Amino acid sequence: MSAIPASCTMGQMSDGRGIMNKVLLLVFALMALVPAQAHHVLGRPAYSLNEDSNTPPSMQVETQIGQYDVTYMVFPAFPRAGERGRVNLYATRLDNGQAFAGEVRFTVRDDKWFGDKHEETLGTQLPDDHVYRQGFVFKEDGDYIITAEFEADGEPYIIDFPLRIGQPAGVGPIGVTVGVIVLILLGVNLLKRKQLARVKVRYARDELPQKAREQ
Amino acid sequence: MIMTHPGLPENWAWLVMAGMLVGGIWLLLASVPKSPRMRVISLASVPLLGPVVRKLAASRGVLLLLKVLTVLVFLLVIVAGLFGTPIPERNLATLLTWNLWWSGLILSVFFLGSAWCAICPWDTLAQWLVRHRLWKRVDSGSSLNLRVPRWLASVWPALFLFVALTWLELGVGITTSPYATAGIALLMVVLATASLALFQRKAFCRYFCPVGRTIGFYSQLSLLELRPIDGDTCARCTTLECYHGSDTIEPCPTWLVMGRMQQNTYCLSCGNCGQSCPQQNVAWRIRPPSVEALHSARPHWDEAWFMIGLLALTGFHGLTMMPFWETWMRKLAQVIGDSGQLLWSFSIGLVAVMAIIAALYAATIAITKAISHSRLDFKRLFSTFAFVALPLAFAYHMAHNLNHLVREGSGIGAVFANPLGIDTAPLSMMEKHARSMHMWLSQDTLFALQALLMLLGFWIAVQVIRYRGGALLEPGSRWSRLRLLPLLGFAIGITGFHLWLLMQPMIMRM
Known part of the structure; x- marks a missing residue:
């Protein structure tokens, strides 16, 4: 936003205000045309920043389980x-929007396809103004799964959320791609060599009796 | 927080419906000529433009330059996706791939046919890796040159991969993950390379590539076609360089003979035919977009299913971007006990929409067969009238993508300036509003274009019903045309559904 220069006269300022009012009116009119909704696509991470608050950018996932709508x-x-x-x-309950008030236990494990997943308990929390807050510090970068567990109406609720610590390794997919392509090309080359060798042998077999007959 | 774009206003919808009414009445009352009058303009014969077109069709340099450029941009997308910010709206990989390329590609097909296939980076990289040459002909390179097995030699694999891509795009949400976007791009290069290393010519482009086949089918409705300048020259030709290639130019990658070409479906616009033809008898032509759907394109069972699949998937695409889709998914998830990303609920929704559209179409064909007492079998009618689905799918796909492109393309300049999105924060609400307000066209122009596209799609569908119906069903009295009412009902129902989708507010992609 640019500041009004010191040499600006009163008349110019009122003109400027008039324009500003019109611009604001237009902005609000357009905002009314483009309705914003305060929710996320279910189960998808969304990154948000609100310029009116001093909170850092956050990653948010909204999903549901059983009778509860869960925001993480x-x-x-x-x-x-x-x-x-x-x-x-x-x-919050899906039917009446009432916030859950019991205990929630948070655990964490490695998000691996194979090998030891090594689960640890982060803590058990009670709500603070309907929000369960669980702090963490990770020693190593990697993919983790945070599990939140609670019990409501005699039913156990277990819900997993992905958590990425640090940047994922970019070299991995490139390495896999190059590796697979090299394997394919090597395999095809080996097969082609075999084919060629077979053709040579067949050719030699056909050639020899013909030469013998000619002699 | 997500934002929605406003839907098509009611006035425009009324206009489209009035057009549909006129089209429907015309179908029932107007007489059908034996063959449609189709005027084509060969670009090679246009004064001043003609020599340029001929030169471009026979030149390798321009195409190679474009290929190198697309490969460079593709590699930048990979680097940005793997090493850049995970914020989708700040990363080149997601913004360029999903907001610009995928949206613009479908629109480009209408004007340029399958031009994208000629410069596709997946195929170019595969070609360089397997053939070890930038462009000159190589007998086999590192390829086994096997025949494609009969069970794979159809468009079923492409349809399956298109459904899988839709599942990944909308269900898993790779459109909002730069890392996954780059991963999919790399996977496509692996698939193209593997296919080229194993099979003859470009089996990947002809049978497996979901994007290529989508472009191929839609290009039946393109304004542009690559055809012989003089049919007699092709009829006299005995060497068929277009099919076999020349000493330096590769043969047609999809086994097409230029002299017998009737449809764009499998043409990759690579220009090999033009470059290898000793008579320089191949050129681009401008034509009415309906010519193939009306009579030139030949019906096939697998291709009919691909067209019905396209119709179902385009509608499904639109449906998932409506705010009420989430409510439906929540309710379904509650019934089946789904949680997390609700992938089971999404998968059920996908299968259900595809099944409903296929069942509706099959029922339409069954009723048409029953009331017309046709001796033709169900399969033949199903394959032939599937061309009705193509303009309906294409028109809605273009109208939907136009919304994405016009309303969400404005951030692309900033992303090109910082492709990896280094040190960027997520878009604030103010920036999101600013982006959605900086449209590439005015909102009224966008609505007018969307309405026109819907009318165009419906009009071509009606024409297909007239011509294909007239040619296929036995002639009778004037009122015998009422036998085509079920097909007209199908076209009206689908266009009405698409129109309703366009009228809903649509969720902004990122």
Whole structure:
């Protein structure tokens, strides 16, 4: 936003205000045409920043389980190893919107396809103004799964959320791609050599009796 | 927080409906000529432009330059996706791939046919890796040159991969993940390379590539076609360089003979035919977009299913971007006990929409067969009238993508300046509003274009019903045309559904 220069006269300022009012009116009219909705696509991470608040960007996932709508937020949006971070969780009933008030237990495990997943308990929390806050510090970068567990109406609720600490390795997919392509090309080359050798042998077999007959 | 774009206003919808009414009445009352009058303009014969077109069709340099450029941009997308910010609206990989390329590609097909396939970076990289040459002909390179097995030699694999891509795009949400976007791009290069290393010519482009086949089918409705300048020259030709290639130019990658070409479906616009033809008898022509759907394109069972699949998937695409889709998913998730990303609920929704559209179409064909007492079997009618689905799918796909392109393309300049999105924060609400307000066209122009596209799609569908119906069903009295009413009902129902989708507010992609 640019400041009004000192040489600006009163008349110019009122003209400027008039334009500003018109612009604001237009902005509000357009905002009314483009309705904004305060929710996320279910189960998808969304990154948000509100310029009116001094909170850092957060990563947010909204989903549902059984009778509850669960919102999970991670601060900061991109946590790193050795940095303090926090998970916020809200759970409200789908039928009447009432917030869950019992205990929630948070655990964490490695998000691996194979090998030891090594689960640890982060803590058990009670709500603070309907929000469950769980702090964390990770020693190493990687993919983790945070599990929130609670019990409501005699039913156990277990819900997993992904958490990425640090940047994912970019070299991995490139390495896999190059590796697979090299394997394919090597395999095809080997097969072609075999084919060629077979053709040579067949050719030699056909040639020899013909030469013998000619002699 | 997500934002929605306003839908098509009611006035425009009334206009489209009035057009549909006129089209429907015309179908029932107007007489059908034996063959449609189709005027084509060969670009090679246009004064001043003609020599340029001929030169471009026979030149390799321009195409190679474009290929190199697309490969460079593609590699930048990979680097940005793997090493850049995970914020989708700040990363070149997601913004360029989903907001610009995928949206613009479908629109480009209408004007340029399958031009994208000629410069596709997946195929170019595969070609360089397997053939070890930038462009000159190589007998086999590192390829086994196997025949494609009969069970794979159809468009079923492409349809399956298109459904899988839709599932990944809308269900898993790779459109909002730069890392996953780059991963999919790399996977496509692996698939193209593997296919080129195993099979003859470009089997990947002809049978497997979901994007290529989508472009191929839609290009039946393109304004542009690559055809012989003089049909007699092709009829006299005995060497068929277009099919076999020349000493330096590769043969047609999809086994087409230029002299017998009737439809764009499998043409990759690579220009090999033009470059290898010793008579320089191949050129681009401008034509009415309906010519193939009306009579030139030949019906096939697998291709009919691909067209019905396109119709179902385009509608499904639109449906998932409506705010009420989430409410439906929530309700379904509650019934089946789904949680997390609600992938089961999404998958059920996808299968259900595809099944409903296929069942509706099959029922339409069954009723048409029953009331017309046709001796033709169900399969033949199903394959032939599937061309009705193509303009309906294409028109809605273009209208939907136009919304994305016009309303969400404004951030692309900033992303090109910082492709990896280094040190950027997520878009604030003010920036999101600013982006959605900086449209590439005025909102009224966008609505007018959307309405026109819907009318165009419906009009071509009606024409297909007239011509294909007239040619296929036995002639009778004037009122015998009422036998085509079920097909007209199908076209009206689908256009009405698409119109309703366009009238809803649509969720902004990122």
